[in-house]
Amino acid sequence: MERTIYIPNMADHAYPLSAALRSCGIPAEALPESDDQTLLLGRKYSTGRECFPFIVTTGDFLRKIEEPGFDPDKAAFFMPLASGPCRFGQYSHIHRVFLDRLGHKQVAVISPTSANSYADIGGASLKLRIRAWQALVATDILQKLLHETRPYEVNQGDTDRVYKKALAKLTEAVEKGKNLVRLMKQIAEEFKQIKIDRRERKPIIGIVGEIFMRNNRFSNDNVIRRVEALGGEAWLAPISEWIYYTTQRYKEDSAAERKYRDLLKAILQEKVQRYYEHRLEKPVKKLLLNNEEPRTTEVLQYSAPYMHFSFGGEAILTIGKAVDYIRKGASGIINVMPFSCMPGTVVAIVSKRFREDFNGIPWLNASYDGQEDASMLVRLEAFMHQARQYRDKRRFG
Ligand code: SF4
Structure with missing residues (x-):
């Protein structure tokens, strides 16, 4: 049935x-x-x-x-x-x-399971896997455009309108199996038409942490809009990061267990993933500052001083991605996590040493449990104030 x-x-x-x-x-x-x-x-x-x-x-x-x-x-x-x-x-x-x-x-x-990098999605149909991957990566890119444009729009609401239209077009194009590269070119043109004032770059805040919470605006009390309302620009760690990570683990586990067929599959999978990501991001690259994702191996290297690589899962990515954002110019990091999240708590513990290594970069461990929390807004305000100071120090020395 x-x-x-x-x-x-x-x-x-x-x-x-x-x-x-x-x-x-x-x-x-x-x-x-x-x-x-x-x-x-x-x-x-x-x-x-x-x-x-x-x-x-x-x-x-x-x-x-x-x-x-x-x-x-x-x-x-x-x-x-x-x-x-x-x-x-x-x-x-x-x-x-x-x-x-x-x-x-x-x-x-x-x-489907991450153990084989979700190879069993849709009965492992290659066509479906490629379309699903393109759908995810293209949405990540749309979100980057949204988050780098909206804080600077001259006419309030323009960016949301263009983004919503782009998301609907993307959904339709994926369903009809249309050429997404051509669509991304069109979308880039539409974002270019938005009137913006970027004479001064706002403090960039990296949003990292547990994948569901950082992405789900209902659960995280719309943290990105709150950062923007307080004068910041928020960069959200993309969902493709997790998929690349599962591919990397699939590769490593297959090599360790001498499953050479699986190893070959994992290597090819990564190549195909990179190929489509590269094609889809090319048309919008010039519009973005945050226009290139690091390789998973790089992210793991970034987190190595803080966590052993065998501590698999999201904690290691959270730390590595925070380093990547700081290297790209972020002036603050928000670790979004569910209340009592195990990897999130590990990251919160490590964050103290992390901050010391990055000149005291503002870092907020924001845990949510669906209850209204007035203190979170106060903490966010204080955090954004520190982020502005950090940005100025970074800029003027
Ligand atoms: S502990 Fe729970 S909330 Fe945290 S990453 Fe695991 S499943 Fe998600």
Whole structure:
């Protein structure tokens, strides 16, 4: 029986990603953005010990189930698995238990795993994997354009309007299997038309941390807009970073286990990923300061003084990406994490030494749990003040 795959709306990438599935004949839909109802349902059915992203995704699944006309026999929720030193590897199993307990046994949970760099997505169809990759990378690029343009727009709302239009065009183009390079050229032209005033570059803030929280604006209380409202420019670590990392791990693990077929697959996969990323970013490169992503091996080298490479997962990427952003000119780093997140807490501990190594760069460990937190705004204001000072010191010595 053909099921519709529902993709959690962690970020805007959910729209082009679901379009990639549809383009290969797989019914798919991005779930709507999370809201208060999400939290209500997620909290109602969880024990309170789960990670916050789990509560949000559970709430979104249940909200969908409660919709009139929802057919459990024709539905599947998408919840990728990841190995690493935390609870993420358990999400899809616990979702299964929850759904069963609540009487939704017919609803499927689809869980490709990071252990083979998500090779089993869509039955490992190469066409789908390439389209899904392009969809993710192109959305990362659109977000870079958004975040580097919006803080300088002369007419408020122009950038959001162009971005939304671009995202819709991208989703349509992915679904129809159109040439995305041509589309990126068009999108670059549209962003160029936005009237901006960039006589003075605002302090750049690197947004790093747990992948769900840093991307999900509902869960992180719209941290990027808050930074912008306080006079900053926020750079968000891209989702492709995680996919490259899983490819790297796939390569290393295959080599260690002498699985040479898998090793070859991983090497080819990385080459294909780089090829498409390069083609898609070329048309917009001149518009961006943050226009080149470091290789995973570079990121791992950056984090090596702070964490052993065997400490797999997001902590190592968070530290490495923070170094990359500082090298590119960031004047502050926000480590976005769910309350009680294990890798996030490790990063928070390491951040003290990290700051000392980078001339006391402002660093904010921002943990969220869905509760309103007035103190966060005060901390953000103080952080932005320090970031401005750091930028000036950097500029004028
Ligand atoms: S990264 Fe943090 S929030 Fe995400 S599953 Fe692991 S412990 Fe939970």
